[in-house]
Amino acid sequence: xxxxxxxxxxxxxxxxxxxxxxxxxxxxxxxxxxxxxxxxxxxxxxxxxxxxxxxxxxxxxxxxxxxxxxxxxxxxxxxxxxxxxxxxxxxxxxxxxxxxxxxxxxxxxxxxxxxxxxxxxxxxxxxxxxxxxxxxxxxxxxxxxxxxxxxxxxxxxxxxxxxxxxxxxxxxxxxxxxxxxxxxxxxxxxxxxxxxxxxxxxxxxxxxxxxxxxxxxxxxxxxxxxxxxxxxxxxxxxxxxxxxxxxxxxxxxxxxxxxxxxxxxxxxxxxxxxxxxxxxxxxxxxxxxxxxxxxxxxxxxxxxxxxxxxxxxxxxxxx
Amino acid sequence: xxxxxxxxxxxxxxxxxxxxxxxxxxxxxxxxxxxxxxxxxxxxxxxxxxxxxxxxxxxxxxxxxxxxxxxxxxxxxxxxxxxxxxxxxxxxxxxxxxxxxxxxxxxxxxxxxxxxxxxxxxxxxxxxxxxxxxxxxxxxxxxxxxxxxxxxxxxxxxxxxxxxxxxxxxxxxxxxxxxxxxxxxxxxxxxxxxxxxxxxxxxxxxxxxxxxxxxxxxxxxxxxxxxxxxxxxxxxxxxxxxxxxxxxxxxxxxxxxxxxxxxxxxxxxxxxxxxxxxxxxxxxxxxxxxxxxxxxxxxxxxxxxxxxxxxxxxxxxxx
Numbered sequence: 269x270x271x272x273x274x275x276x277x278x279x280x281x282x283x284x285x286x287x288x289x290x291x292x293x294x295x296x297x298x299x300x301x302x303x304x305x306x307x308x309x310x311x312x313x314x315x316x317x318x319x320x321x322x323x324x325x326x327x328x329x330x331x332x333x334x335x336x337x338x339x340x341x342x343x344x345x346x347x348x349x350x351x352x353x354x355x356x357x358x359x360x361x362x363x364x365x366x367x368x369x370x371x372x373x374x375x376x377x378x379x380x381x382x383x384x385x386x387x388x389x390x391x392x393x394x395x396x397x398x399x400x401x402x403x404x405x406x407x408x409x410x411x412x413x414x415x416x417x418x419x420x421x422x423x424x425x426x427x428x429x430x431x432x433x434x435x436x437x438x439x440x441x442x443x444x445x446x447x448x449x450x451x452x453x454x455x456x457x458x459x460x461x462x463x464x465x466x467x468x469x470x471x472x473x474x475x476x477x478x479x480x481x482x483x484x485x486x487x488x489x490x491x492x493x494x495x496x497x498x499x500x501x502x503x504x505x506x507x508x509x510x511x512x513x514x515x516x517x518x519x520x521x522x523x524x525x526x527x528x529x530x531x532x533x534x535x536x537x538x539x540x541x542x543x544x545x546x547x548x549x550x551x552x553x554x555x556x557x558x559x560x561x562x563x564x565x566x567x568x569x570x571x572x573x574x575x576x577x578x579x580x581x582x583x584x585x586x587x
Numbered sequence: 588x589x590x591x592x593x594x595x596x597x598x599x600x601x602x603x604x605x606x607x608x609x610x611x612x613x614x615x616x617x618x619x620x621x622x623x624x625x626x627x628x629x630x631x632x633x634x635x636x637x638x639x640x641x642x643x644x645x646x647x648x649x650x651x652x653x654x655x656x657x658x659x660x661x662x663x664x665x666x667x668x669x670x671x672x673x674x675x676x677x678x679x680x681x682x683x684x685x686x687x688x689x690x691x692x693x694x695x696x697x698x699x700x701x702x703x704x705x706x707x708x709x710x711x712x713x714x715x716x717x718x719x720x721x722x723x724x725x726x727x728x729x730x731x732x733x734x735x736x737x738x739x740x741x742x743x744x745x746x747x748x749x750x751x752x753x754x755x756x757x758x759x760x761x762x763x764x765x766x767x768x769x770x771x772x773x774x775x776x777x778x779x780x781x782x783x784x785x786x787x788x789x790x791x792x793x794x795x796x797x798x799x800x801x802x803x804x805x806x807x808x809x810x811x812x813x814x815x816x817x818x819x820x821x822x823x824x825x826x827x828x829x830x831x832x833x834x835x836x837x838x839x840x841x842x843x844x845x846x847x848x849x850x851x852x853x854x855x856x857x858x859x860x861x862x863x864x865x866x867x868x869x870x871x872x873x874x875x876x877x878x879x880x881x882x883x884x885x886x887x888x889x890x891x892x893x894x895x896x897x898x899x900x901x902x903x904x905x906x
Binding site: 305308309310312313315316529532533536537539540541543544545546547548549551552553554556557558560561564565568569571572574575576577578579580581582583584585586587 | 624627628629631632634635848851852855856858859860862863864865866867868870871872873875876877879880883884887888890891893894895896897898899900901902903904905906
């Protein structure tokens with residue numbers, strides 16, 4: 269798969285939206301297969317049209333059901349939808365996510381939905397990068413919306429959902445999870461708040477609390493987006509069409525002002541930065557070390573040189 | 588606090604183990620205060636003697652009580668102990684951890700224990716770096732053991748506990764958490780397995796399961812460390828002295844072979860790599876951009892240049 273002919277065939281397959289090519293391409297990304305960077309470089313020019321939506325929230329908040337119901341709603345609208353389910357808490361396994369098969373089967377036989385789970389393999393930052401690369405693949409394949417769902421609400425998840433145009437933060441009533449979400453400071457990143465399982469006791473309270481908290485912050489200046497708080501019961505499909513409408517509304521809002529350009533510039537910079545950081549990490553591993561770098565690291569080990577001076581000596585950034 | 592005089596006084600205060608200086612130095616690290624890199628560079632040469640112990644495990648496994656009980660046991664042995672409680676799931680707050688005050692009060696008035704909680708502020712990788720820097724401070728201040736406790740078991744936690752000589756992985760009986768720990772692949776990083784709350788039903792089963800799983804893997808070659816599985820009831824202090832003994836045993840094992848040098852070389856390299864990656868991240872932010880970098884990122888935004896080529900153009904690593 270590393271010769272130019274099969275590589276360009278794979279790229280062409282992705283561009284024409286062929287599921288097998290998409291699957292193969294994302295596997296190559298996960299594995300860090302040789303030549304994959306060139307394939308991604310080619311696909312990158314064909315991407316940039318999809319609306320990328322990040323979905324995060326406490327475990328147990330029903331994100332998977334929500335994403336599945338949302339995809340079904342978008343499909344009824346005739347949209348092509350890609351779903352990436354990302355699990356940063358699974359650093360070694362790489363296996364399929366729990367519940368993955370259930371959701372898969374919801375949409376099986378529907379060529380308009382592509383679903384894929386991803387887990388960390390290998391280095392720090394690997395999953396965030398692999399996820400943005402997979403978004404590029406789905407985008408270049410013609411998916412009109414790409415939904416990126418993370419399992420938890422840690423820093424890794426926040427970094428991942430930040431590579432989106434629109435971020436949904438999912439809370440649920442009752443179990444104390446709303447405090448967890450709030451504690452983690454994740455609320456700030458929401459463009460749309462979803463209170464799922466809104467048929468439970470306490471749903472009105474959490475919707476009210478969230479709305480109240482948002483009002484406590486600085487008032488939204490005129491012309492800026494005010495994050496709505498929407499109740500859903502994903503398992504019954506309630507509130508999902510309204511959520512889909514809110515997604516479109518947020519994208520339209522971004523596109524009408526300079527928000528879309530701002531986010532996409534930030535996404536592009538974040539991506540270059542992440543790749544550059546990965547390059548540094550790769551070069552500074554045992555297998556990437558030349559004599560000079562090995563000598564510098566040796567001095568750090570012996571504490572005759574400090575790590576900051578060593579890093580400054582090893583890396584040059586064009587500014 | 589940025590002039591050379593007060594800076595060198597602070598460094599001297601840390602070196603003589605003064606709690607106020609230690610606290611101030613770690614706050615400066617968290618804030619990324621100007622001049623802190625030079626202070627750390629100075630302290631780095633005085634560090635390298637502490638035994639660094641990482642403690643991770645599923646939420647609810649009683650890690651905080653365990654760390655507190657362990658510190659008490661080590662104090663009875665006359666050891667100076669530093670504790671860092673790290674919460675990567677708290678990207679914005681920076682506030683004190685739940686339960687932190689309880690543990691603090693356990694040791695209040697004991698000058699031989701320094702306890703500090705840390706949360707992410709700012710950039711990606713910020714917490715891991717801040718944690719290793721804080722370890723250096725406690726090490727340079729003469730702490731003989733530094734216990735680093737993380738709240739969860741995600742990738743960030745794994746990265747953090749890997750910057751230790753000895754890694755404890757804490758499981759508990761019953762609640763299904765043992766499966767979570769195993770799923771996350773965290774078992775592989777343990778030098779010592781702790782089954783806390785070992786007075787609960789199911790404790791013997793999980794100890795047996797863990798021991799069984801470890802035997803399932805490739806057999807430990809002669810002369811290599813075989814991770815023990817220890818039961819504890821942290822809240823009652825049961826099994827804690829045996830755990831403290833196992834810690835010392837692991838360190839002695841590392842020191843007797845080439846394990847200690849290997850780990851410390853790996854720790855030094857990881858640290859330089861993390862700082863180098865942070866440098867890249869800092870330089871590639873809006874405020875760090877020069878004309879050339881801004882132009883390259885502009886091309887990526889317009890998709891006339893792909894992110895990989897851009898990263899390669901922007902960063903040079905000495906090898």
